[in-house]
Amino acid sequence: MGKPLIEASKVSKVYRMGDVDVHALRDVSLTINEGESVAVMGPSGSGKSTLMNILGCLDRPSSGGYWLVGDEVSQLDRNALARLRNRTLGFVFQSFNLLSRTTALENVELPLLYAGVSARERHARAHEALEHVGLGERMHHHPNQMSGGQQQRVAVARALVTRPRLIVADEPTGNLDSRTSVEIMALFQELGRSGITLLLVTHEADIARYASRVVVMHDGRVQSDERQTPLRAEPSPAGAEVSP
Amino acid sequence: MSPLQVLRVAVRALLRNKMRSFLTTLGVIIGVSAVIAMVAIGEGAKARVEEAFASMGSNLLVVLSGTTSASGAHGGFGSMPTLTWDDLKAIRSEASAVRYASPQLRSNQQVISEDQNWATSINGVSPEYFLMRTWPTAMGSPISQSDIETGSKVVLLGQTVVDKLFGSNADPTGQSVRIQKTPFQIIGVLGRKGQSATGQDYDDAVFIPYTTFQAKIQGGLQKFIAGALMISAVSSEATTRAQNQIATLLRDRHHIPIGAEDDFSIRNLTEMASAQQEGVKTLTTLLASIAAVSLIVGGIGIMNIMLVSVTERTREIGIRMAVGARPRDVLSQFLVEALALSIAGGIIGILLGLLAANRLAANFGWPILIRIDVILIAVGFSGLVGVVFGLYPAQKASRLDPIEALRYE
Numbered sequence: 001m002g003k004p005l006i007e008a009s010k011v012s013k014v015y016r017m018g019d020v021d022v023h024a025l026r027d028v029s030l031t032i033n034e035g036e037s038v039a040v041m042g043p044s045g046s047g048k049s050t051l052m053n054i055l056g057c058l059d060r061p062s063s064g065g066y067w068l069v070g071d072e073v074s075q076l077d078r079n080a081l082a083r084l085r086n087r088t089l090g091f092v093f094q095s096f097n098l099l100s101r102t103t104a105l106e107n108v109e110l111p112l113l114y115a116g117v118s119a120r121e122r123h124a125r126a127h128e129a130l131e132h133v134g135l136g137e138r139m140h141h142h143p144n145q146m147s148g149g150q151q152q153r154v155a156v157a158r159a160l161v162t163r164p165r166l167i168v169a170d171e172p173t174g175n176l177d178s179r180t181s182v183e184i185m186a187l188f189q190e191l192g193r194s195g196i197t198l199l200l201v202t203h204e205a206d207i208a209r210y211a212s213r214v215v216v217m218h219d220g221r222v223q224s225d226e227r228q229t230p231l232r233a234e235p236s237p238a239g240a241e242v243s244p
Numbered sequence: 245m246s247p248l249q250v251l252r253v254a255v256r257a258l259l260r261n262k263m264r265s266f267l268t269t270l271g272v273i274i275g276v277s278a279v280i281a282m283v284a285i286g287e288g289a290k291a292r293v294e295e296a297f298a299s300m301g302s303n304l305l306v307v308l309s310g311t312t313s314a315s316g317a318h319g320g321f322g323s324m325p326t327l328t329w330d331d332l333k334a335i336r337s338e339a340s341a342v343r344y345a346s347p348q349l350r351s352n353q354q355v356i357s358e359d360q361n362w363a364t365s366i367n368g369v370s371p372e373y374f375l376m377r378t379w380p381t382a383m384g385s386p387i388s389q390s391d392i393e394t395g396s397k398v399v400l401l402g403q404t405v406v407d408k409l410f411g412s413n414a415d416p417t418g419q420s421v422r423i424q425k426t427p428f429q430i431i432g433v434l435g436r437k438g439q440s441a442t443g444q445d446y447d448d449a450v451f452i453p454y455t456t457f458q459a460k461i462q463g464g465l466q467k468f469i470a471g472a473l474m475i476s477a478v479s480s481e482a483t484t485r486a487q488n489q490i491a492t493l494l495r496d497r498h499h500i501p502i503g504a505e506d507d508f509s510i511r512n513l514t515e516m517a518s519a520q521q522e523g524v525k526t527l528t529t530l531l532a533s534i535a536a537v538s539l540i541v542g543g544i545g546i547m548n549i550m551l552v553s554v555t556e557r558t559r560e561i562g563i564r565m566a567v568g569a570r571p572r573d574v575l576s577q578f579l580v581e582a583l584a585l586s587i588a589g590g591i592i593g594i595l596l597g598l599l600a601a602n603r604l605a606a607n608f609g610w611p612i613l614i615r616i617d618v619i620l621i622a623v624g625f626s627g628l629v630g631v632v633f634g635l636y637p638a639q640k641a642s643r644l645d646p647i648e649a650l651r652y653e
Contacts, residue, residue: 082568082569083570110567114245114570
C-alpha cells in the first residue's frame with residue numbers, strides 16, 4: 001500500500017522509578033506504511049502509550065532506531081522534535097486538550113502560529129479545516145460551549161490543519177458516546193482515504209475494527225500484529241447529534 | 245512566531261486574569277512612581293537651594309576681620325577690626341582673580357518716614373555691591389561712584405522697607421527718610437530679591453554709600469573697616485584662587501609670620517552652596533534607592549505570580565508543545581508576559597509618579613522638575629525587572645516535558 005512512513009527498529013524505553021528500572025518497551029520493531037490505519041491495543045501498562053509517545057515524537061527511545069518519513073528521529077533534540085510534531089504530525093487526545101477560553105478557530109490556528117504561517121493564511125486554513133469537520137457554524141464558540149463530539153472534531157481539525165502525514169490519536173473516543181465515536185471514526189476514515197496515515201491507541205475492540213491493522217501490545221512487546229478489512233464507519237444522519 | 249504574535253498571545257493571556265494581572269503589576273507601579281516622585285522632590289529641593297544661592301550672588305567670598313581674645317574669651321570673627329581701607333584697595337588692585345570688592349558695613353537702625361517707622365538693617369556699600377549680587381534697581385537710580393566720593397546722604401530701599409514705610413507698590417523716589425536723625429534722600433528702590441537659603445528676607449534692608457555710613461552712622465572716619473568685605477571672583481572656578489590670593493595678600497600686609505593664625509577669615513559661599521547641594525543630592529539618592537528597592541520587591545511579585553501561572557497552565561504548555569511549540573516559543577511567551585506586566589506597571593507608575601510629584605511640588609511651593617532621563621531609567625529598570633524575574637518561571641515552563649505537561653491535571 002505505499003512506502004513505509006514509520007520504521008521502528010528494536011525500540012526500547014526504560015524509565016527509572018526510584019531504584020527500579022521499568023521497561024515500558026522492549027525491542028519493539030514496527031513498520032507502518034503510508035495510508036494505513038493502525039489501532040494499537042493492549043491492557044494498561046502494556047506500553048501502548050509509551051509507544052505512541054515515541055512514534056508521536058513527544059518522547060525519545062532509550063535505545064533502538066526510529067525513522068519517520070526516512071529521518072532518524074531518535075537522536076533529535078527538542079527543537080527538532082517540536083518541528084516534526086508541527087509539520088509532519090497531528091495529535092488527537094482522549095480529553096480533547098483544547099485551549100479553554102479560546103475560540104474553536106483560534107484553537108485550530110494554533111499549530112499554524114508555531115509554523116510561522118501568516119495571519120491571513122492561518123485564518124483561511126483554520127476556516128477550511130473546521131468546515132471540513134462540519135463545524136463551520138461554530139467557529140467562534142469556546143470549547144466549554146460545545147459538546148464532547150464537537151470538541152473532538154475541533155481537535156481533529158487542529159490535527160489536520162497543518163496537512164500532516166500522520167495523525168496520532170490517543171483514545172480519541174474514550175470520552176465520547178458510541179454514536180459520536182462512530183462519527184469521529186468516520187472522519188478519520190475519510191482522512192485515511194485522502195492518504196493520511198492514522199495511528200490510533202484504543203482499548204475498545206469496537207473502535208479497533210475501523211482500522212486496517214491491529215497491533216496488540218503486552219508487557220512492552222508486540223504480541224500480535226494483524227491486518228484486517230476495516231469496518232466502514234457509518235455516521236448517523238446529519239443533525240441527529242444532540243446539541244448541548 | 246513573530247514578536248508581534250508573541251505579544252498578542254501574552255496580552256490575551258494576561259487579560260484573561262485582569263484583576264490578578266493588575267495586582268501583580270501594582271508592586272512595579274508603586275516602585276516606579278515612588279522613584280519618579282522621589283527624584284522629582286529631590287530635584288525640586290536642589291533647584292530651591294540653587295535659587296537661594298543664586299539670589300545671594302555668584303562666585304562670592306566674604307572676608308571678615310579677626311577675633312579678639314580678652315582674658316581667654318575669644319570673640320567671634322569680626323569682633324576686632326583688622327581689615328583696613330588700604331587692604332580693600334590692595335585687594336582691588338593686586339588680586340587678579342578678584343572681579344569686584346565692596347565693603348559691607350552693617351547696623352540695625354530705625355528708618356523713619358513722614359508717618360511710619362521701621363527697624364531694618366542699614367548697609368554701607370560701594371556701587372560694586374549690587375553688581376556682585378546681580379541686584380538691579382527697580383525704580384530710580386543706583387548708588388554712584390560720586391555718591392561715594394562726596395559722601396552724599398542718599399539711600400536705596402529694599403522692597404520690604406518700601407512696603408512697610410510707604411505701602412506696597414508705592415514709588416517713594418525723591419522723598420526722604422531719616423536714619424539716626426539724619427535725613428536721607430531716596431534715590432531708588434531695589435528689585436525684589438526674595439529669601440536667603442536660611443529664610444532671611446533680603447529685601448528688608450536699605451543701602452547707603454559706605455562713606456556716608458562711616459560719617460553719619462558710625463561717626464568719624466576710621467582706619468579699620470568695621471564690617472566685612474564682599475568679594476566676587478572672576479569666575480566660579482576662580483573662587484578658590486581668589487581666596488588664596490586674598491589670604492596671601494592680607495597675611496603679607498598684616499605681617500603675619502608663617503605658621504601663625506590668620507587675623508581674618510574668608511568664607512567661600514560657592515563652597516557652601518555646593519556643600520548644601522551635595523547634601524540634597526545625597527538625600528535624593530537615598531530616597532530613590534529606597535524607591536528602587538520597592539521596585540525590586542515588585543519584580544519578585546511578578547516572579548511569584550508567573551510561577552503560579554506556569555503551574556496553572558502546565559496543560560496549556562503541553563498542548564502548545566504537542567502542536568509544535570519549541571522550548572524557545574514557550575520561553576518567549578512567558579517572558580513577554582512578565583515583560584508586558586512590568587512595562588505596563590512602569591507606564592502606569594510614571595503617570596502616577598508625575599501626578600504625585602506635581603501635587604508635592606505644589607504643596608511645598610517648589611518648581612516641578614521632571615527629568616526625562618529618570619523616566620527612561622525607570623521604564624528601562626522596570627523592563628529589566630520583568631526580564632530578570634520573568635526568566636526563571638519562563639525557563640521552568642520551557643523545560644517542561646510535553647508528556648508530563650499533557651498529563652497534568
